[in-house]
Amino acid sequence: MRKGKLPSSSFFPNIILFIVMLMVLPPIVILFLYSLSNASLGKLSNISLTFEPYTKLLQDSTNIKSILNSLVIASLSALFGTLIATFTAWIIVKTDTPLVGKLEPLLLVPVAISPFLYALSWTTLLDPYIGIINILTNILIGKTLLTIYSFTGLILVTTFACMPLAYIVIKPFFEQFDSSLEEASIISGASKRVTIWKITFGLAVPTMISAYLLAFVWCMEELGIPLILAARAAIPIASLRIYELTLTWPPNYNVAAALAIVVMIINIILYRIAQSIIGKKQWTTVGLRGFRKGVMKFGKIKYLFLSIVLIYIVISSILPIIGMVPMSLSKVYGFPSRLEDIALDNYVRLLSKPLAITAIKNSIIIATLGSFILLVFTFLISYIVNRTAYKAKNLLDTLSMFPLSIPSIVIALGIFLYFLYILPTFIYVSIFSIMLGMLIRFIGHGTRAFSPVMKQVHQGLEDAARISGASQFQTIKDILIKLMIPSFISTYTFLFIYFVRELPLSILLATSKNMVWTAAIYSLWELGDVRLVYAFACMEIILILSVRFIGVYLSKREERKWNI
Amino acid sequence: MKGVSRIIWGVVAVVIVLAVAAAAIVMQKPAAPAAPAAPAAPAAPAAAEWHLTVYAQGVEESWRAILEEFKKEYPQLKDYTLYVESAGKISEKFLSEERAGKHIADVIVAQTIALENALKEGFLLYYEPPNAKDLMQYKFFSSYAKPGYYYPYRFLVQGIGINTKYIDPNTIKSYKDLLKPEFIEKWQGRIGMADPRYTVSIELFFFMKEYYGVDFWKEIAKLKPAWESKSTVAVDDLASGKIVVLIGALGHLFSETDKPIAFIYPEEGTILTPVCAAISKEAPNKEAAKTFVNWLLSKKGAEMLVKTKGGDPAYPGLSLPGMKPIDKINIIPQNYTKYYSIPTEIILKEWAEIFGVRG
Secondary structure (H helix, E strand, O other): OOOOOEOOOOHHHHHHHHHHHHHHHHHHHHHHHHHOOOOOOOOOOOOOOOOHHHHHHHHOHHHHHHHHHHHHHHHHHHHHHHHHHHHHHHHHHHEOOOOHHHHHHHHOHHHHOOHHHHHHHHHHHHOOOOOHHHHHHHHHHOOOOOOOOOHHHHHHHHHHHHHHHHHHHHHHHHHOOOHHHHHHHHHOOOOHHHHHHHHHHHHHHHHHHHHHHHHHHHHHHOOHHHHHHHHHHOOOOHHHHHHHHHHOOOOOHHHHHHHHHHHHHHHHHHHHHHHHHHHHOOOOOEOOOOOOOOOEOOOOHHHHHHHHHHHHHHHHHHHHHHOOHHHHHEOOOOOOOOHHHEOOHHHHHHHOOHHHHHHHHHHHHHHHHHHHHHHHHHHHHHHHHHHEOOOOHHHHHHHHHHHHHOOHHHHHHHHHHHHHHHOOHHHHOOHHHHHHHHHHHOHHHHHHHHHHHHHHEOHHHHHHHHHOOOOHHHHHHHHHHHHOHHHHHHHHHHHHHHHHHOOHHHHHHOOOOOOOHHHHHHHHHHHOOHHHHHHHHHHHHHHHHHHHHHHHHHHHHHHHHHOO | OHHHHHHHHHHHHHHHHHHHHHHHHHHOOOOOOOOOOOOOOOOOOOOOOEEEEEEEOOOHHHHHHHHHHHHHHOOOEEEEEEEEOOHHHHHHHHHHHHHOOOOOOOEEEEEHHHHHHHHHOOOEOOOOOHHHHHHOOOHHHHOOOEOOOEEEEEEEEEEEEEEOOOOOHHHOOOHHHHOOHHHHHHHOOOEEEEOOOOOOHHHHHHHHHHHHOHHHHHHHHOOOOEEEOOHHHHHHHHHHOOOOEEEEEEHHHHOOOOOOEEEEOOOOOEEEEEEEEEEEOOOOOHHHHHHHHHHHOOHHHHHHHHHOOOOEEOOOOOOOOOOOOHHHOOEOOOOHHHHHHOOHHHHHHHHHHHHOOOO
16 A cells, blocks of 8 residues: 555445446447448448558658647647646736736636637637738738738637636636745745745646646647638648548548547657656645635736736637627628617527527536536546555546547547447437536546645545544545535536537537537538527527636635635 | 455456447447338338438528428427438438447438448338429439439539629629639639538539539639638638638528628539438338428428528429529539549549649
8 A cells, every 4th residue: 555545445446447447448449449440430340450540640641740730739739828827827816916806707718618619709800801900900010910820820729728728727726725835935034936936836836737738638639729720721730630531521430540549649648747747746735734825915016917817818808709799799791880780689599499499408407417427426536546545546547538638529439439339229319328428528627627636635634534533435525525625616617618518429419309509509600600609609608607607606605614 | 355356346347348348249230231122112000100300411490490391291290300410420420320220310311422322331211202203304303313212302502602792793704704813813812612522512523524624623723722611611701701702602502691692603504412312221210201201302392491491492493582493504414423433532632633732
């Protein structure tokens, strides 16, 4: 048994490992089989194994370029996103900067919009011909500011889109940060700057790595942004290439699966490297003596912080909303130029569509229930991985990471094929097949959100409770869960958002009966009426921000109860 | 002891996972044999209540309205499920389900390329709808039907789309007008074309090349078009002004719209791509499926298509508001037998070479 880890009966962890294996392995095995054969979709019997898909993959330089481009874009976007998220979360939680707490929901706007819509709204701003910003800069300085269909444009939009994901992971770290650590540093003679740099941000590094990894993997597999921005600029991106391979006629699922497996291996290697870095750090911030929240006072500099947050919000959230809301309210096609062109007609039209009503209802059921199930399940996984001496915990951790590390379009295909075989038809055609698919798809997202926070809470707190006679269950319930409530709320919100935004699996499984939100938006987008699409997207933003707002409110209420 | 228990648990887990996977593979039924060229299968006894599942290409809203209208006439239809997607997605879902032995779809309405694949694998039911008999006299209908298997319900008409804010509709009559130096100079970079890899414009590319020769496309390649991966979204890009001309635009998307766009039927001719209705061989509701396909091919079925602007109808004498009837359009000869005999990869390779596009 490793020092500091609770001894544990292996019965319960084995059950969890078994469920995870049952959820995760079959879709991956199916994908592996497709990547090693020329079998058609749905045909798994009598397949002969061959390396032909991998040979084809390597023969086409576009595939290699697409992997390299994805690596560059994902590395940079995730890096910028994580740095911005850390700095912003620190300003909001740990400084006395006014108003920023109230502005926080606006920071999350990019995550509340489906990525392809977020990218689409940026085209209304930075399209070289009709982008509002480019038209303005053409008038003012005689040239376009930036063509959004470019490498820079891709990195910019991907950074903005992944930043809230990193923020949701990092913010609970600062919320649970014991201020006495900073005070001790200052009392010991360290300056405020050194304290912030070495103590506050120093201790945040492992959480930042976790957040970076989550953002990186998301950027690697994200399709919506490259679909809108890279396709037109002919920039090969791995996720887009996979999409192209599955969409072209005849579709080449075998090469697509091979490319997805390569991306998965890259993600898993990086994940293991990150885990080994995190493992070497000492970073407990909620210790045995209790912890105290506190903010640092910054005098006039706090207004500089406020300005930075404001500028960021304007660029990443307000501008895209400007590209979206007027269109959603426009009675005429295009931007409304007169006041009488603005009305709620598109919203009325949208809500009169059975497609929209069914999608809203189903998505709320799936996201509410599915996020809760996954919250509990991934907490248990994180607990086993971080708090017990269970021997197969590394396997459990890696398995839960699998679905997260495969490009969404392909894991969706793997899950779809898996369900074809195991689910009875009445479940396959219901909303529960979509929910089950999402449980598999997002299992890694939940564990990744819990793990850093669980590492942050000192093991000694639970040891003390157990020495005092508490059972393992009581210790989890009364110590760990209560200390982690902000993280629970944050993770729930985060999962809820993912459930609402999921697209590739929904496209394969959703019919008029089990239609879900993003698939409905996609369906409307395919109809070609962008006004309805933007109206639906605005409603999605309102829903997600409301969930986040309720989450923040509950979190604060809980903290007040604990007086922390 | 604990170590042994863990090993046992691990082995049990792996065995169960493998057993599930193996069971899944074993449970898979072999593909149905090729459909007989025999007379129509005997009709199943009428079910008291129908539930119809339709996988269709087109507009979701239009399909819902069509099914609601059908429901009014056939109250036996208690409920329906719709899967409206592109031909590729319909084909992917339908073929995977059938191969896995999950028979869900009753009716499939999609481009012939999707239906041909289903037919090759023996997944389509042989059925001759009574309403199709009269329509077979009509050449636009009979040329695209595969009697007994699938029949055209609507057509995709491919031509040139323009943004009327930027382009005067009277200045474009033919593809040649796009090649005038002053036009290229002014609009290069804002000319879009539906991408043959993902859209039906592969047929436009193939049949125009067959009819006018490869030089026709070599000339068009000088426009350096931006590639649009979705025909519907391309129309939105056209309306917003991101592009001002769209080659391979689909006519029905231009009918009675408030967008500043217009559809041009080029002098060289247009390409018709049929979207046909077929019945799944293992349809869970065969009786409902047959009645529905027969109704779709009736005048009433076609009128609903027009009313809901779901596409250019294959039924003679009907057309979408503001659009030409099919029999008044100059159509390029389309030899589908030749088209299907050439692998898609070869056609796309030639396209990529002419336009200098990566594969």
